[in-house]
Amino acid sequence: MTRPHTLLINPTVTSRSSARFPLSLLHLAAALDKSGSSDIIDGNVDRDFVNDTLHALRTRRFDAVGISVMGGPQMAPSIEVSKAVREHFPDMPIVWGGYFPTLYTDTALAAPYVDYAIRGQGEESFPALMTALSTGDASSLAKIGSLSRKVDGEIVHNPSRRFSLADPNTVLSYDKLGDPSRYLARTFLGRRTAAHQASVGCRFRCTFCGVAAMFGGATALPATTRLERELSYLKYELGADSIQYFDHNFFDREEDMVPLLEVMAKLELPWWCYARSDALLKLSESSWKLVRKSRLRMAYIGAESPSGQMLKDIRKGTRPDQTLEVAELCRRNGVIPELSFMVGPPENTEEETEHTFEFIRELKRINPQSEIIVYVYTPLPESSRHEKDRGKRPSAPLLDVNGEPVVFPKTPEEWTQQHWVDYACHADAPWLTDKLRRRIRDFVTVLRCRYPTAQDLRSPRWAKRTLSVAASWRYSYRKYNRPWELELANRLVKLRMPQVSGL
Template structure:
């Protein structure tokens, strides 16, 4: 049979091919948690297969071979903004050319934030906004003629005569968690355990989902609209127990959007972590950590929390209010000291170069970072460019609220965001999605930020760097000391040259 002769008669059981296009190196590959959760949902009434482009560099050929050999009802592609858009396009085009009738579904952050843009591509038939654990199975059933039509599926965007149609949003759900993720679909899941500063075999996991805060720049807020849910302690114990005893993990990195929530809800989870004794890393908020009681901090220490990633964002209180962060600059300083006392490394992220008062705000942030380093030299610092979401990408609950001034480029012209996936693959927009550049940055300020970051990371090499030898990191720190002390950041040519040899790890680009 010609494999491109679609549609063929539906198979007895619904079957979906799920693909995670390449976005990281093999060494940085971690469990594709989104697809594992989707597969668990699909397998309740059907079947699925996962192809992970982070390990399989020939994932497009693998997908084409799979489609030629097995009947699938649809192809589901997980798409993050930034570097994952280009391989998602390449896969979609290849499948559309060879199997023109096969429905192609994009899900994840990119189609959630930019559904019109995703559907402007002729190789995307459906876009799932927000959570997909219910939406995708309902869509597969509809494609098989076994359920309500796509027009009645919440959280789904589709096309009518070539024009995008957006069904009502699906309400947040926290009750779809499977008993255990189907790790066996990844082949040998131990391939995803990696050496990090936490341990020799670090696994990744997501326990809590969503975040109750609604920061205007945040994709999590845009996707979940302030909803959040923590897991039951029994479920967390079961899942982490499997990672530790079933796969041999000796540490865990939580991909939770905000692990620390209300203290009373956190205590049972911390008790689980304390029993398992798995060193761990997570996202957290300064105010949440500051509000923990001394007894809970004792439990945090027993749980072996090693590092908490905290979005400090800015030393400017007015800006923090404008972006609805909900924290204050003094809390950032307090949490740096609090973490020092409890043996937790705070990994503090900052957004420099806002579109208004750009240079002054950036210099203020540099000085604030120096103050943090004075309080707690072990603090890890991540510097990003502030790249806010377009108004249309914000959650429906937040659109039109606290509308910011229009974004203007260097020429004073309004910033026009891409309206096709191909445009988002241009390097300037990949950099925007990755918080690495913005249209309102001048060359001088761009270089100033780069030079400051170079001096800072050479003066204080990250503890996450396991590859660079200690003597090299000590040497770089000594070389950078005078520049850091005298604030001579400009053109650190000697540090750039030395770093080409040492190649310090950059956590903002590579993560753990």
């Protein structure tokens, strides 16, 4: 029997300088290669990735094309490459996986250029699909968990597959990316920062979160042997000097984290990660000693809101006082807390937004080094929540600024419209007035000029100091409205915006 061969594609979503390892495709390739083989084309590095895809299909045999798709700016290039494959290779099966087809499965399959969608994890479902396609065994398709497909013009969803625990023997094939060292970037962590993902999923079920919708409260931590093997490769063979962890929630239960922290403390690679305030506050002093020795530099913490009621409504599981406590805790331990907030909720929109601004000021008084990320609250539609959570704590119907129900797109093309790209990126919402949009934008401008991010290595120090001084009177007196002089200066300096560019 011929082993199935898969072409995996990561459509362009960042600049080349911001490209990081396409970890989802590396993990998927490792799973596919157990029973077949795979190639990877990364549009973040290969800028002409559509033509590269067509060239690969012309020169080598593939049984299917798998495309990793997120919402927002990755939608348009995902559609472009899918249409090109369908036009030039009309019989080639096209499979979409990742966040978008998991959250909006029917929308993805409404497109004539998408044949299959895999919901959630693909490490078991995709190899099973490839075996069925390569052998022509159509009858086995109905048995593949988490697979959605078209049957006689109708969309059919197979039952969801159970959550898969990480395989400690999995070895990622970085050589599939050509020269892996080109993915090492200069960041505030170091000169050669590598991206890595140790654990997958998150135990918590926040109603607004795509991770909760995708994994349904499941999580899997790595074996220490695997973590040490991966980090040793990155450090000693690739020359990485720091790590950006893309774990959905790095700190889980303390007893599970200690063995991992011991490995990281041994390698001493400065690192960044996602974390929760309650998890950090529960760490013992001995664990914090390991955190300091492992050289944690910054933790991205979803503070979300200063409203205890809103945190309860969205099932966050944390409290506002814990946000204040963790800012002080991080200060004492030499860790920069990068705290994200969601403003402009559908209810009590202006009041909650102004309350958040004041809370941010309080955080800055407690720990001036706190980095602040401001997003617009854009909840998932009820149909996109994990099947275990649908119907639980249903939110009020979403209404736009005119009081009309918000209607989400029904096709991938509609998701490429700028206002929906902004929605997916938490940059705008249909219920915001122009006045409030401007208020949010003005506050963020004053805040980021007054406190330039430590992640900005490009802007000269003198320029950041000058902007900070220029913004100080506005920040002190809460004169956020129309900071024209800061906007003008920022056109020249172009301060880094972590919520847009990341590290």
